[in-house]
Amino acid sequence: xxxxxxxxxxxxxxxxxxxxxxxxxxxxxxxxxxxxxxxxxxxxxxxxxxxxxxxxxxxxxxxxxxxxxxxxxxxxxxxxxxxxxxxxxxxxxxxxxxxxxxxxxxxxxxxxxxxxxxxxxxxxxxxxxxxxxxxxxxxxxxxxxxxxxxxxxxxxxxxxxxxxxxxxxxxxxxxxxxxxxxxxxxxxxxxxxxxxxxxxxxxxxxxxxxxxxxxxxxxxxxxxxxxxxxxxxxxxxxxxxxxxxx
Numbered sequence: 001x002x003x004x005x006x007x008x009x010x011x012x013x014x015x016x017x018x019x020x021x022x023x024x025x026x027x028x029x030x031x032x033x034x035x036x037x038x039x040x041x042x043x044x045x046x047x048x049x050x051x052x053x054x055x056x057x058x059x060x061x062x063x064x065x066x067x068x069x070x071x072x073x074x075x076x077x078x079x080x081x082x083x084x085x086x087x088x089x090x091x092x093x094x095x096x097x098x099x100x101x102x103x104x105x106x107x108x109x110x111x112x113x114x115x116x117x118x119x120x121x122x123x124x125x126x127x128x129x130x131x132x133x134x135x136x137x138x139x140x141x142x143x144x145x146x147x148x149x150x151x152x153x154x155x156x157x158x159x160x161x162x163x164x165x166x167x168x169x170x171x172x173x174x175x176x177x178x179x180x181x182x183x184x185x186x187x188x189x190x191x192x193x194x195x196x197x198x199x200x201x202x203x204x205x206x207x208x209x210x211x212x213x214x215x216x217x218x219x220x221x222x223x224x225x226x227x228x229x230x231x232x233x234x235x236x237x238x239x240x241x242x243x244x245x246x
Contacts, residue, residue: 014175028160028161033139034058037173081125122154
């Protein structure tokens, strides 16, 4: 754990911080995870991409839906994190904060979790950090979607995970640029990558077999996700955060 903390403190970019953290929790038995953070003085919280950062290691199709449609704002995990600090088993948060009559968004979340077998795990809610930067982490076990497996991993590594999570969160809070907005969907990532390689919108439309209007829509949404004023600015930010690598 000492090596991971040292690496986090030395990391020079958010991408490096995230790689170190993901590697550590994977060795602790949790390889599927999502982290969201927003400034405590921002009324919009994670709803406002200007002051929010969301990073993940989740299946691409799951993430594109869960994050692209902002379903996370309707999840029991998000509700729990708004009112609690510390750690909690995911099923417990689900039990405490699940609506008696699920909304369409909550029903969609349940369907996604069933489809991708993402029920078990632990939630961590953090409020430390510069500028009141608060955050939440959801960790799902590497092995089967089984809470008993998650509990066993947490019993062995939970204290270390909490400490390293605090260090990761604090380090991100003092980075010059704290947020990228929401993560890029696969289509947004592809269109930005082709732009970075010098392709025109017409070229990209032909390569991806889309209309030019659809390509322009993906680029607009990528700009919004990265809080960039132009497509060139979005490419620059994506490159600096190592978001366009395979």
